[in-house]
Amino acid sequence: MVRKAKRSTTPKTPDIRSVAALAKVSIATVSRTINGSPAVSDRLSQRVWQAIDQLKYFPNTHARSLVSGRSRILGIIVENITNPFFPELIQSFEEIAVAHGYEILVSSSNSDPVTLTACVRRMLERKVEGVAVLTFGEEEPVLDQLAHHDIPIVLAEFRLDSPKTSTILLDYSTGIRSAIDHLVDLGHRRIAFLAGPHKLHSAVTRENDFRAAMQSLAMPVDKKWVIECDHTLKGGVSGFAQLQALQSRPTAVVCSNDMTAIGVLRAAYMDGLRVPQDLSVVGLDDIDFAEFTLPPLTTIRLSRADLARAAFEALRQQAENPRDPKMQREFLVSTSLVLRGSTAKPATP
Amino acid sequence: MVRKAKRSTTPKTPDIRSVAALAKVSIATVSRTINGSPAVSDRLSQRVWQAIDQLKYFPNTHARSLVSGRSRILGIIVENITNPFFPELIQSFEEIAVAHGYEILVSSSNSDPVTLTACVRRMLERKVEGVAVLTFGEEEPVLDQLAHHDIPIVLAEFRLDSPKTSTILLDYSTGIRSAIDHLVDLGHRRIAFLAGPHKLHSAVTRENDFRAAMQSLAMPVDKKWVIECDHTLKGGVSGFAQLQALQSRPTAVVCSNDMTAIGVLRAAYMDGLRVPQDLSVVGLDDIDFAEFTLPPLTTIRLSRADLARAAFEALRQQAENPRDPKMQREFLVSTSLVLRGSTAKPATP
DNA sequence: GTGAAAGCGCTAACAA
DNA sequence: TTGTTAGCGCTTTCAC
Numbered sequence: 027m028v029r030k031a032k033r034s035t036t037p038k039t040p041d042i043r044s045v046a047a048l049a050k051v052s053i054a055t056v057s058r059t060i061n062g063s064p065a066v067s068d069r070l071s072q073r074v075w076q077a078i079d080q081l082k083y084f085p086n087t088h089a090r091s092l093v094s095g096r097s098r099i100l101g102i103i104v105e106n107i108t109n110p111f112f113p114e115l116i117q118s119f120e121e122i123a124v125a126h127g128y129e130i131l132v133s134s135s136n137s138d139p140v141t142l143t144a145c146v147r148r149m150l151e152r153k154v155e156g157v158a159v160l161t162f163g164e165e166e167p168v169l170d171q172l173a174h175h176d177i178p179i180v181l182a183e184f185r186l187d188s189p190k191t192s193t194i195l196l197d198y199s200t201g202i203r204s205a206i207d208h209l210v211d212l213g214h215r216r217i218a219f220l221a222g223p224h225k226l227h228s229a230v231t232r233e234n235d236f237r238a239a240m241q242s243l244a245m246p247v248d249k250k251w252v253i254e255c256d257h258t259l260k261g262g263v264s265g266f267a268q269l270q271a272l273q274s275r276p277t278a279v280v281c282s283n284d285m286t287a288i289g290v291l292r293a294a295y296m297d298g299l300r301v302p303q304d305l306s307v308v309g310l311d312d313i314d315f316a317e318f319t320l321p322p323l324t325t326i327r328l329s330r331a332d333l334a335r336a337a338f339e340a341l342r343q344q345a346e347n348p349r350d351p352k353m354q355r356e357f358l359v360s361t362s363l364v365l366r367g368s369t370a371k372p373a374t375p
Numbered sequence: 376m377v378r379k380a381k382r383s384t385t386p387k388t389p390d391i392r393s394v395a396a397l398a399k400v401s402i403a404t405v406s407r408t409i410n411g412s413p414a415v416s417d418r419l420s421q422r423v424w425q426a427i428d429q430l431k432y433f434p435n436t437h438a439r440s441l442v443s444g445r446s447r448i449l450g451i452i453v454e455n456i457t458n459p460f461f462p463e464l465i466q467s468f469e470e471i472a473v474a475h476g477y478e479i480l481v482s483s484s485n486s487d488p489v490t491l492t493a494c495v496r497r498m499l500e501r502k503v504e505g506v507a508v509l510t511f512g513e514e515e516p517v518l519d520q521l522a523h524h525d526i527p528i529v530l531a532e533f534r535l536d537s538p539k540t541s542t543i544l545l546d547y548s549t550g551i552r553s554a555i556d557h558l559v560d561l562g563h564r565r566i567a568f569l570a571g572p573h574k575l576h577s578a579v580t581r582e583n584d585f586r587a588a589m590q591s592l593a594m595p596v597d598k599k600w601v602i603e604c605d606h607t608l609k610g611g612v613s614g615f616a617q618l619q620a621l622q623s624r625p626t627a628v629v630c631s632n633d634m635t636a637i638g639v640l641r642a643a644y645m646d647g648l649r650v651p652q653d654l655s656v657v658g659l660d661d662i663d664f665a666e667f668t669l670p671p672l673t674t675i676r677l678s679r680a681d682l683a684r685a686a687f688e689a690l691r692q693q694a695e696n697p698r699d700p701k702m703q704r705e706f707l708v709s710t711s712l713v714l715r716g717s718t719a720k721p722a723t724p
Numbered sequence: 725g726t727g728a729a730a731g732c733g734c735t736a737a738c739a740a
Numbered sequence: 741t742t743g744t745t746a747g748c749g750c751t752t753t754c755a756c
Contacts, residue, residue: 039524041733052743057735065741087500088440089733093748097437108663113462117483129497132481134466148478151436175388259667288667295669314457318608318637320644320669390749401727406751414725438749442732 040081049077060085091153099129100341101149101157103142107134109257109285110313111330115160118334126342128155135161139168146171156180156341160333163226178344180337180357183227192340194333194357196228198310199235201326201361202280205308206239208324208363209278212371214306218251218276220265220286229257232282232310251276255286262289270297277372278306284313284325291319291368302370312364321367332359389430398426409434440502448478449690450498450506452491456483458606458634459662460679464509467683475691477504484510488517495520505529505690509682512575527693529686529706532576541689543682543706545577547659548584550675550710551629554657555588557673557712558627561720563655567600567625569614569635578606581631581659600625604635611638619646626721627655633662633674640668640717651719661713670716681708 046053051070058066059074066074077083091097102119104112116132123130131152133145142161146168149157156178159168163184172179173188180192209217219236222229233252240247253268255261262281266289269275281287287309294301301307301321309316309325316323336357343353395402400419407415408423415423426432440446451468453461465481472479480501482494491510495517498506505527508517512533521528522537529541558566568585571578582601589596602617604610611630615638618624630636636658643650650656650670658665658674665672685706692702 043733053734054736054743054745055741058742061735067741070742084496084500086441086502086733088437088446088502089748090735091437091748092435092441092750093733093735095748107462107466108459110457110459110462113456113459116481117456120482124493124497129480129501131478132465133469144473147433148473151433152478153435153437259664292667292669315608315664318641320641392749402750403727403729403752404725407726410751416725419726435749438732439751440732441734442749442751444732 040083042083042085044081045074045077045083048081049073097153097155098127099131099152099154100338101131101133101145101152101154102337103133103135103145103149103157103159103161105135105137105161107132110315111283111285111311112160114314115330115334118331119158119338122334122338126338137161142168143171150175150177155345158337158341160337162228178341180340180344182333182337183231185356190344192344192353192355192357194336194340194359196231196328196333197358197360198228198232198326198328199238201310201328201363202232202235203239203242204363205280205324205326206236206243206245208365209280209306209308209369210243210245212278212306212369214278214372215245216248216251216274216276216278217245218253218269218279219247220253220255220262220269220279220281220290222255222257222282222286224254226257229282236280248274248276255282255289257283257285259285259289259292262286262291263293264289266290266293266297276305278308278369280308280310282310284309284311284316284323287323287325287368288315288319291321291323295320302368303373306369306372308369310361316364317366319368324366324369325364326361327364328361329359389432391432391434393430394423394426394432397430398422444502446502446504447476448480448501448503449687450480450482450494450501450503451686452482452484452494452498452506452508452510454484454486454510454512456481459664460632460634460660461509463663464679464683467680468507468687471683471687475687486510491517492520499524499526504694507686507690509686511577527690529689529693531682531686532580534705539693541693541702541704541706543685543689543708545580545677545682546707546709547577547581547675547677548587550659550677550712551581551584552588552591553712554629554673554675555585555592555594557714558629558655558657558718559592559594561627561655561718563627563721564594565597565600565623565625565627566594567602567618567628568596569602569604569611569618569628569630569639571604571606571631571635573603575606578631585629597623597625604631604638606632606634608634608638608641611635611640612642613638615639615642615646625654627657627718629657629659631659633658633660633665633672636672636674636717637664637668640670640672644669651717652722655718655721657718659710665713666715668717673715673718674713675710676713677710678708 042053042056046056059071135142158180178190182194185193221233253265255265309323312325312327316325391402391405395405408420484491507529509531527539531543534542570582602614604614658672661674661676665674
């Protein structure tokens with residue numbers, strides 16, 4: 027009796043039973059109505075919706091997940107939410123996911139395996155239906171954890187031979203090739219590359235694609251002109267300094283990402299070098315900010331929207347058609363050159 | 376029978392029952408062990424942990440939430456994840472929340488009431504235990520929705536007279552006052568202000584604090600020198616243009632946020648104006664990037680970490696001590712001036 | 725200190 | 741077409 031009294035004092039949030047009672051139907055009918063089952067007569071369906079509106083009822087997703095086994099949550103793990111590339115990516119991913127009735131759980135690994143492992147564990151606890159691991163490298167330790175739990179995974183630039191795992195391949199070579207063509211057309215012969223950290227698959231791929239593009243044009247690649255940086259603005263600053271310390275300096279520099287390129291822009295300015303007259307600079311990513319640097323950055327665009335779309339599609343297919351053998355397992359996202367103001371003819375060819 | 380067969384073929388993820396069976400205890404004991412109940416003997420507790428390790432078991436949070444009524448999820452709604460201020464804020468908030476065993480749900484309202492309403496609804500469905508609404512304005516339409524559901528809310532710069540609602544007050548005036556003092560000390564007398572959109576509480580507060588600081592120093596504030604921008608880089612560019620079109624131009628400009636200031640820096644450069652010699656520029660926020668602008672931006676720091684910490688604390692107190700009358704309901708986050716390279720003596724006093 | 729059992733709010737099988 | 745009912749995996753009384 028005490029409990030009953032307590033219960034009736036608290037104005038509980040409405041549950042499926044209250045709706046059923048008000049609409050004078052069974053809870054099964056309410057459930058069917060909400061889930062759009064065709065097997066409900068218009069008459070009852072109308073009564074149910076009315077009751078729902080009246081009570082301002084909405085389903086408890088935890089109960090739903092528990093019984094259906096489907097959480098409608100997707101995880102997305104990025105490397106570092108502080109690099110502008112990632113918020114833009116997350117934003118796209120969220121929009122698509124929400125539009126399809128999914129919720130997302132975001133985590134950043136900060137390039138730390140321990141953090142990453144904790145992220146994955148949390149996602150597993152929340153019973154995510156899939157995880158997009160967009161850390162561009164270093165993901166090996168977690169892959170097993172995830173794959174072992176038989177949950178859909180999509181990786182960027184890394185193939186994992188495991189069921190329910192798909193890969194997004196990034197075609198950097200097209201964009202990089204265009205950039206090199208562009209520089210060569212302008213008259214550049216001495217082109218440097220400021221690479222990303224080699225522990226990142228994407229960084230290695232970008233560097234390889236740079237080398238391949240140069241080679242195919244029979245352009246020399248001086249060892250000293252390929253420098254490993256770290257995809258941060260500071261990294262770009264120090265990469266530039268290393269280039270400047272060289273006896274034979276390049277007239278153009280292609281950077282593994284935009285943040286690096288922005289660092290170069292800044293360092294060049296501090297050094298009294300004019301971009302693009304004294305040095306041409308090309309970035310990669312085309313983050314929103316690239317349009318607003320001084321001068322505006324010529325860069326290789328990697329569309330976050332395309333990437334997000336591919337990641338979502340991959341996960342959805344795996345999640346919604348479990349064990350379909352002829353599932354698409356690889357997705358390709360392309361890149362393209364965006365011409366702005368940071369490239370020009372070299373002053374000293 | 377068919378079902379049984381099916382069940383035994385699928386290697387189900389371990390549940391509390393499997394653990395109990397392996398440890399030869401009841402599921403209640405497993406539950407108590409996991410939740411650190413003191414009423415479990417060391418002997419059994421050890422057996423349970425061993426079984427947990429062996430099975431790699433972890434609890435299903437949906438089941439847990441369902442029965443306990445506590446989801447251990449906190450929501451955070453920001454205005455626009457694409458403004459660098461917000462990812463940094465989210466990152467801090469996430470770190471703190473995760474460290475305390477909470478998960479977070481992130482949404483950006485994009486200044487759109489419909490989107491905002493949908494966000495809130497989704498958070499309600501997921502049974503969040505609290506929501507930090509850090510949109511700095513425009514939140515009125517949702518507040519009712521949230522407050523009506525009796526869930527803890529924390530707002531920035533907006534008091535809502537509703538139970539379980541707390542407010543984070545931002546003391547801009549200290550920082551803004553320091554900035555004005557600094558400019559006046561340098562010899563500036565003509566100081567402009569590029570405001571944020573007036574629909575944002577924070578923008579209005581910042582502008583008022585600017586006026587108050589000027590007034591207290593008996594400095595004139597020309598109407599034409601206070602221009603409403605929109606807190607974006609583009610807004611800063613056009614704000615600068617408006618200032619330049621004036622007959623009597625200011626020698627210094629304080630901006631309502633860093634993105635605006637960066638826009639001014641850029642526009643000034645394009646116009647051939649040197650910063651800080653020809654124009655001093657002060658930002659507000661101190662986003663990570665402010666350190667790397669050209670020249671490095673003098674700005675009023677608003678610590679994301681402090682803000683995140685205050686938001687988390689507010690929510691946690693409300694969530695964990697429901698209906699404690701003497702709860703702290705207001706939190707103060709302060710600002711301070713960070714001197715860098717974008718301010719100097721005016722060339723033409 | 726430990727276990728049995730009653731649900732949390734919902735979906736889905738089965739019956740009618 | 742609709743209702744009844746058995747759980748989903750867990751926490752939490754309540755007995756022992």
